[in-house]
Amino acid sequence: MNALLDVQxxxxxxxxxxxxxxxxxxxxxxxxxxxTLAMVGETGCGKSVTALALMRLLDRSATIKGSAIFExxxxxxxSEKEMRxxxxxxxGMIFQDPMTALNPVFTVGDQxxxxxLVHREITKKAARSVAVDMMDLVGIPDARRRATQYPHEFSGxxxxxxxxxxxxxxxxxxxxxDEPTTAxxxxxxxxxxxxxxNVQTAIGLTVLLITHDLGLVAGYADRIQVMYAGQLVESGExxxxxxxxxxxxxxxLLDSIPSQLGDHGQDLHTIGGSPPSLLSPPRGxxxxxxxxxxxxQCITDKPTLESVSPGHLTRCLRVSEIGxxx
Amino acid sequence: xxxxxxxxxxxxxxxxxxxxxxLAFRRFMRHKLAMTSLVLLIVMISAFFFAGRLSNYxxxxxxxxxxxxxxxxxxxxxxxxxxxxxFVRTMLGGQYSVRVALQVALLATxxxxxxxxxxxxxxxxxDIAISQVINLILIVPSLIVLAVFAQRFGSSPLGLAVxxxxxxxxxxxxxxxxxxxxxxxxxxxxxxxxVGASPARIVGRHILPNVVxxxxxxxxxxxxxxxxxxxxxxxxxxxxxxxxxxxxxxIQQSKGAIDDAPLRVLLPGFIVVLFVLFINFLGDGLRxxxxxxxxxx
Numbered sequence: 001m002n003a004l005l006d007v008q009x010x011x012x013x014x015x016x017x018x019x020x021x022x023x024x025x026x027x028x029x030x031x032x033x034x035x036t037l038a039m040v041g042e043t044g045c046g047k048s049v050t051a052l053a054l055m056r057l058l059d060r061s062a063t064i065k066g067s068a069i070f071e072x073x074x075x076x077x078x079s080e081k082e083m084r085x086x087x088x089x090x091x092g093m094i095f096q097d098p099m100t101a102l103n104p105v106f107t108v109g110d111q112x113x114x115x116x117l118v119h120r121e122i123t124k125k126a127a128r129s130v131a132v133d134m135m136d137l138v139g140i141p142d143a144r145r146r147a148t149q150y151p152h153e154f155s156g157x158x159x160x161x162x163x164x165x166x167x168x169x170x171x172x173x174x175x176x177x178d179e180p181t182t183a184x185x186x187x188x189x190x191x192x193x194x195x196x197x198n199v200q201t202a203i204g205l206t207v208l209l210i211t212h213d214l215g216l217v218a219g220y221a222d223r224i225q226v227m228y229a230g231q232l233v234e235s236g237e238x239x240x241x242x243x244x245x246x247x248x249x250x251x252x253l254l255d256s257i258p259s260q261l262g263d264h265g266q267d268l269h270t271i272g273g274s275p276p277s278l279l280s281p282p283r284g285x286x287x288x289x290x291x292x293x294x295x296x297q298c299i300t301d302k303p304t305l306e307s308v309s310p311g312h313l314t315r316c317l318r319v320s321e322i323g324x325x326x
Numbered sequence: 327x328x329x330x331x332x333x334x335x336x337x338x339x340x341x342x343x344x345x346x347x348x349l350a351f352r353r354f355m356r357h358k359l360a361m362t363s364l365v366l367l368i369v370m371i372s373a374f375f376f377a378g379r380l381s382n383y384x385x386x387x388x389x390x391x392x393x394x395x396x397x398x399x400x401x402x403x404x405x406x407x408x409x410x411x412x413f414v415r416t417m418l419g420g421q422y423s424v425r426v427a428l429q430v431a432l433l434a435t436x437x438x439x440x441x442x443x444x445x446x447x448x449x450x451x452x453d454i455a456i457s458q459v460i461n462l463i464l465i466v467p468s469l470i471v472l473a474v475f476a477q478r479f480g481s482s483p484l485g486l487a488v489x490x491x492x493x494x495x496x497x498x499x500x501x502x503x504x505x506x507x508x509x510x511x512x513x514x515x516x517x518x519x520x521v522g523a524s525p526a527r528i529v530g531r532h533i534l535p536n537v538v539x540x541x542x543x544x545x546x547x548x549x550x551x552x553x554x555x556x557x558x559x560x561x562x563x564x565x566x567x568x569x570x571x572x573x574x575x576x577i578q579q580s581k582g583a584i585d586d587a588p589l590r591v592l593l594p595g596f597i598v599v600l601f602v603l604f605i606n607f608l609g610d611g612l613r614x615x616x617x618x619x620x621x622x623x
Contacts, residue, residue, distance in 0.1 A: 057519055088521030095520075100513040105535045114531070115521040166521065 003030040003069075004173060004206050005054075010066035010076070012046070012053045021278045023049045025230045026066070031174070036200070036207045038221035040214055040253070044275055046230040047210045051176045054208075055093055056083045070174065089119040092167030096179040098159035102151035108162050109135070109147025115169045134165035137202065138195050157188035161195055171203050178210045193220055215257050218242065223311075226250045229276050229286040232305060236312035244324050246314040248291045251325040285317060293322055350539070353615040360611020363604040370601060374420035383411035385418045386569050394587065403593055406580065416594050419571035422483050423598075426572070427552040429487035430494060431545050437491065438498025439534070439541065445499070446506030447529050457503070460496045468493055472555065476564040483572075486565050490552055497551075501544045505537045539616035546609035550602040557598050573598050 012024040024046040031037045039047045052058050054068055054075055068075040071090065073082065087093075095101040103111060112131035116122065122130075128147070135143035138161040151159060160180060167175055177196065181189035193216065200207055209221060217224055218238070225235035226249065234247035245251045252271045273290040276282050282289060288298040295318065303317045316322070354360060378385070383401075389409035397404045403412035445456035472493060479485040509515060510533060518532050553573075559565035560574025561581075568575055573594045580590040 055520055057516060084522045084524060086522070087519065088523075093517075093520040095513055095517055097513060101517040103514045103518070103532050103536075114523075118522050118527070163517070166517075 004033050004071065005208075006030040006067075006069045007054070008067045008069075010050065010053065010064070010068060012049050012058070012065075013063050014061050015063070016061070016279075019279050022281070023230050023278060024053065027227070027230075027232055028066075029225055029232065029235065031206050031208060033173070033206055034200075034204055035222045036209055036220060038209045038211065038217040038224045039227060040211060040217060040224055041227035042212060042253075042271075042275055044278075045227045047212075047227055048178050049230075050227075051093070051178050051208065051210055054176065055087060055091065056080075057087075085119075088115050088167075088172075089170045090172050091174045091176060092170075092172040094160070094163050094167050094175070094177045094180045097183045098156055098163050099183065101163055102154075102159055104151055107148050107150055108154065112147075112162065112166045112169055115166050119170050130169060131165070134169050135162065137168075137199060138162070138165045139191075139198075140165070155188075156184050157191060160184060160188075160192050164192075164195060164199060168199055168203065168205070172205070174206045174208065175200075176208045176210070179212070180209070181216060182211070182213070189216065196220075214253055226253065229281060230278060231286060231315065232313070233287070233316075234312075234314045236309075240309070240312045243326075244309070244312070245326065246308050246312070246319055246324060247316050248293050248322070248325065249287045250314075252290075252292075285315075293318055350615045354611055357611040357614060359607050360615075363607035363611070367601070367604045367608065370420070370597070370604070371424055374417050374424055378414045378417040378421075381411060381414045383414050385415050385571060386410065394583075396587070397589060404587065404590060406590070412576075412590065412593075415571045416573070416576060416597065419573045419576045419594060420597055420601075422566060422570060422572045423553055423556055423574070424601075426483050426487045426490070426556045426566075427549045429484065430490045430552040430556075431549050433487065433491035434495040434548060435498050435541065435545055438495035439502050439537070441495070442499035442502030443506050443529055443534060443537075446503040447510055447525070447533070449507075453503075456499070460499055463493060463496045469558070472559060473562065473564050476559045481565075481567045483566050483570070486556060486559065490555055493555075494548055494551065497548060498541060498544055501540050502537050505540050506533050509533045509536050539612075542616065543609050543613045546605055546612060550605040550609075553598060553602055553605075 007030065008028050010024060010027045011022065014021045014023060027046075027050060029037070039050065041047050049058070053062070053064050054070075056064070056075065056078070058064070064076050066076060070086070073086070075083070075086070078086070102108065106114075109128060109131045112134055113124065113127040116127040116130045117124065120127075132143045132147050135147060140146050140158060140161050146154075146158075151162075154162060164180075180196065181192050184192060196207065197220065199205065209217070211217060221238055223235070223237055224241040226233050226241070226247065228249050234241065234245075234250045236244075241250060242254065245254060255269045256271060258268055271290055276286055276289065282299070283302075284300045285291070285294075285298045285303050288294050291298065298317055301317060303315045305313045305315045306319060307313055308319060387410060389405075392401075392405050392409040393407060395401050395405040401411050401413060403416055406412055406415070441456050445453040472489060475489045475492070476486060479489055506529070515528060515532055518528050523532070556565060556572060557574030557577070560572045561578045563575075563578060565574055566572045568579065576594040577591055580587070584591050
């Protein structure tokens with residue numbers, strides 16, 4: 001496999017006043033050229049922290065361990081200067097809320113052009129025309145005129161397109177999209193994902209898609225990894241995750257997707273309880289307190305990631321007993 | 327069916343793009359009190375700089391035969407103990423006071439912005455160090471410290487401006503520090519880091535433009551304070567020394583005449599009060615205009 005990004009045993013912890021929080025624990029994964037890898041999980045399970053750790057955008061209270069080899073360079077141990085050369089040039093990032101991720105005092109065109117100017121030796125005028133081309137590419141109509149407008153004149157969907165344009169302005173090889181559609185309407189979500197897909201095929205981009213929305217992933221990702229309480233609990237091809245689910249947490253997440261046809265009169269399926277405190281995590285399986293397949297052993301023993309079929313990993317003590325969950 | 331289009335032309339959607347600055351400018355233009363103050367300030371300042379030149383007298387021309395005259399056509403503000411024309415002296419006094427205030431604004435803003443931005447952006451020990459210096463300057467009784475330094479350096483207008491700036495930069499620094507701290511946590515700053523911008527670029531290009539509004543308001547208030555402090559020190563005899571007139575030392579020189587010729591004291595005092603009042607109205611108008619949440623049209 002031709003891995004563009006190879007993450008091994010990535011751990012992130014934060015020092016806080018009430019103790020050390022282990023937000024990401026020994027996460028390993030790799031992404032190959034051109035594929036879309038989705039990272040799925042509840043709020044607070046470490047998805048965004050993983051992304052920010054790869055970009056080294058966490059603040060000083062964070063400690064990152066492990067390695068993340070990207071195009072031959074370890075992102076974990078790279079210097080701040082090396083990281084500045086990578087950010088925005090080789091790795092682009094899109095944030096959750098396009099309403100706040102654009103600077104209100106500059107025109108959208110200027111902001112996209114600036115990304116180009118930071119990394120390339122070209123004139124302002126050339127950078128401007130790159131910006132307009134990029135806005136064209138992400139489907140912003142009348143790009144030349146829209147480039148002279150300010151963020152407050154853009155709708156949410158258009159701003160997210162502008163963010164995508166900014167992230168890909170220097171043709172990066174990896175794009176990290178952190179909840180790119182969460183702040184948008186459902187109809188606009190579909191358009192933005194369509195833009196992302198077009199851009200991906202146009203410039204051969206690898207996308208690390210971070211989301212809590214399995215419905216979004218279903219139509220878009222090649223591979224999925226499910227995270228819970230800072231750990232990978234299941235990873236595999238799209239079909240393996242959706243149709244040969246082996247992990248109880250993944251199953252519970254899948255059951256929580258409301259049916260489009262509507263189960264009239266029925267309550268929405270939810271997962272009872274809430275994720276464990278990362279300050280004092282449970283001794284055994286992290287999901288045990290909320291799992292419906294729980295046995296005594298789950299409370300005391302820690303499960304490990306096991307391979308169940310080629311490319312399909314799961315973390316569950318009872319994996320052989322419970323088999324495929326449907 | 328009647329035509330449902332809004333009557334008010336401002337309600338009609340236009341294609342025109344307005345930057346925040348343009349919107350703020352419009353709001354300011356419609357702020358009557360601030361616009362009036364601005365016009366009157368311009369009139370006063372032009373008078374300070376040019377009215378004296380129209381007179382037949384100079385600020386230090388002594389004519390002992392015309393001592394202590396009341397206001398007349400020839401001497402609109404009268405004359406002083408040694409027969410100098412008080413109109414020319416008052417205008418020139420205003421000119422020196424305004425000059426000192428502008429120098430203070432420039433120096434204090436430069437120093438305050440740089441130090442405030444550094445403290446706000448880098449935080450930790452840099453912030454602690456700068457903040458403690460600011461606190462120290464703020465808790466020390468300013469008039470006493472100023473008196474000591476003004477005694478030593480304040481006899482020239484520029485020296486006085488430097489002394490006042492050394493005190494007043496803290497006000498700008500506190501505002502800038504606060505705004506920078508607030509903005510550095512916003513997502514667009516993280517987004518700027520995510521595209522590889524350096525810290526200097528982030529502060530300079532992304533954060534400081536957002537600070538301009540608050541600083542502008544603070545500068546206008548600072549101008550008022552500088553004029554009052556300059557007058558206070560000169561009145562106490564610690565600021566600019568005669569024969570150079572400033573509004574403060576003009577009041578000081580004629581304070582003995584408050585009973586028989588009150589106008590001689592009141593005119594320069596009145597000018598100080600009006601100037602500071604207009605400056606403050608202007609600051610109010612700017613604050614309203616630059617508030618992005620302002621819906622005022």
